[in-house]
Amino acid sequence: MTTELNKVLYTAKANAVGGRSGTVVTDDGRLDVQLAPPRKKTPGATNPEQLFAAGFAACFTSALAEVAAEHGVDASQAEVSCEVDLGTTSTPGGYGLGVRIEVAVPGVPAEKLQDLLHAADATCPYSEAVRGNIPVVLKAR
Structure with a gap:
């Protein structure tokens, strides 16, 4: 069962490129991270x-x-x-x-x-x- 929103209070936006081996950035640029698969220990990546x-x-x-x-x-x-x-x-x-x-x-x-x-x-x-x-x-x- 899907519950529809009565009123939108906030919208977060992020863009990902390259999937689990790419990057994700929020529209305000405050979150800008390099991604890596969970079992791959890549320095500086999440x-x-x-x-x-x-x-x-x-x-x-x-x-x-x-x-x-x-x-x-x-x-x-x-x-x-x-x-x-x-x-x-x-x-x-x-x-x-x-x-x-x-x-x-x-x-x-x-x-x-x-x-x-x-x-x-x-x-x-x-x-x-x-x-x-x-x-x-x-x-x-």
Whole structure:
């Protein structure tokens, strides 16, 4: 099921040339990176999975801060680690992704934090985009 946007708040634009061995540049030039396949250790290069992990971690951190504040919890010092796995699948394309998000918030017990993680997952746009498409594991530390 596709959810249509009611109102566009922001549009990000990036251009890639050369695929996993090329470059990607945002329209404002603030992100301009050399790409390399994930298992190839190319100095100064990153890969699409790292970019996805960085975006997901940042977005999830913001969603967590919002829901935590609604519950009277200060999550301003949250540490969110996002790991993105690229692997093979039995789908026609043959490849897929998996995500693991691990979060620590000083002074917040893991059990309470786990509830906040599920609430953040319900509001994070990245979580919404992948829900039902790839596995996402949430873990409180």
